[in-house]
Amino acid sequence: TTHYLFIVVVAVNSTLLTINAGDYIFYTDWAWTSFVVFSISQSTMLVVGAIYYMLFTGVPGTATYYATIMTIYTWVAKGAWFALGYPYDFIVVPVWIPSAMLLDLTYWATRRNKHAAIIIGGTLVGLSFPLFNMINLLLIRDPLEVAFKYPRPTLPAYMTPIEPQVGKFYNSPVALGSGAGAVLSVPIAALGAKLNT
Numbered sequence: 001t002t003h004y005l006f007i008v009v010v011a012v013n014s015t016l017l018t019i020n021a022g023d024y025i026f027y028t029d030w031a032w033t034s035f036v037v038f039s040i041s042q043s044t045m046l047v048v049g050a051i052y053y054m055l056f057t058g059v060p061g062t063a064t065y066y067a068t069i070m071t072i073y074t075w076v077a078k079g080a081w082f083a084l085g086y087p088y089d090f091i092v093v094p095v096w097i098p099s100a101m102l103l104d105l106t107y108w109a110t111r112r113n114k115h116a117a118i119i120i121g122g123t124l125v126g127l128s129f130p131l132f133n134m135i136n137l138l139l140i141r142d143p144l145e146v147a148f149k150y151p152r153p154t155l156p157a158y159m160t161p162i163e164p165q166v167g168k169f170y171n172s173p174v175a176l177g178s179g180a181g182a183v184l185s186v187p188i189a190a191l192g193a194k195l196n197t
Contacts, residue, residue, distance in 0.1 A: 027090065027091060027147075027152060028089060028090060028091075028092065028140060028143035028146045028147050031092060031137055031140065031143050035130075035133075035134070035137070036180070038094075038133070039129060039130040039133065039180070039181050040180045040181050040184060042094060042096075042129060042133075043099070043125050043126045043129040043130070043181035043182075043184070043185050044126075044181065044184050044185050044188045046067065046070075046096055046099060046100065046125060046129065047103070047121075047122045047125050047126070047185040047188060047189040048188050048189060049066055050062070050063035050066050050067065050100050050103050050125075051063070051103070051114075051117060051118060051121070051122070051189045051193055052193070053065075053066050054066075054103070054104070054107060054117065055114055055117075055193055058112060060104045060105075060107045060108035060112070061104050061108075062104070063100040063101075063103040063104045063107070063121075064097060064100045064101050064104050066100065067096035067097045067099070067100035067101075068097060068100075070096055071093060071094075071096055071097060074091075074093045074094070075093055077091065078090075078091040078093055086150050087146055087150060089140050089141050089143070089146050090146060090150055092136060092137060092140060093136075094133055094136070095129075095132040095133050095135075095136050096129075098128065098132050099124070099125040099128045099129045099132065100125070102121065102124040102125060102128055103117065103121040103122075103124065103125055106120045106121035106124060107121060114193055117189075118189040118190050118193055121189070122182075122185035122188075122189040123182045123185065125181070125182075125185050126180075126181035126182030126183065126184065126185035127181070127182045129181055130181055
């Protein structure tokens with residue numbers, strides 16, 4: 001019981017790190033222009049936290065539990081913005097849970113082999129996370145319209161919403177985000193496991 005209470009407390013606090021690592025994705029004004037940066041930062045942050053707590057307890061399912069706490073915490077933030085009068089689509093909650101489930105599945109299927117969880121699970125998270133979130137973003141109702149109509153009061157002048165220019169710089173943000181996320185998730189997950197020992 002103490003272990004799980006510890007996870008709840010630390011996971012809630014680590015959520016602050018995770019959501020700030022890719023902060024702009026939550027707001028529709030920068031949802032598309034920051035997709036690659038978000039994919040890299042969020043997939044690596046998810047893997048670090050999930051691997052750390054999963055190995056801490058040794059129980060498959062802990063990664064999903066961790067991702068669920070982050071999801072609930074973020075929906076609370078979404079509700080707060082909605083209560084302030086912003087539209088429902090103003091904040092997009094990232095999809096952490098399916099990728100975390102893949103991580104748990106890897107840990108369970110390899111009979112709790114921490115190296116397999118890091119290498120295989122980390123790669124699966126890096127490959128799947130951008131895909132799930134791209135699908136999530138496709139469901140948003142005209143993000144640019146929302147961005148111009150409801151600008152964030154905290155945005156400085158140089159960060160006012162602009163037309164997304166993703167196509168000019170990347171052939172495929174999903175491919176770039178997935179590739180970079182998969183490559184970076186493994187060594188960073190290894191770091192999380194090393195901190196755990």
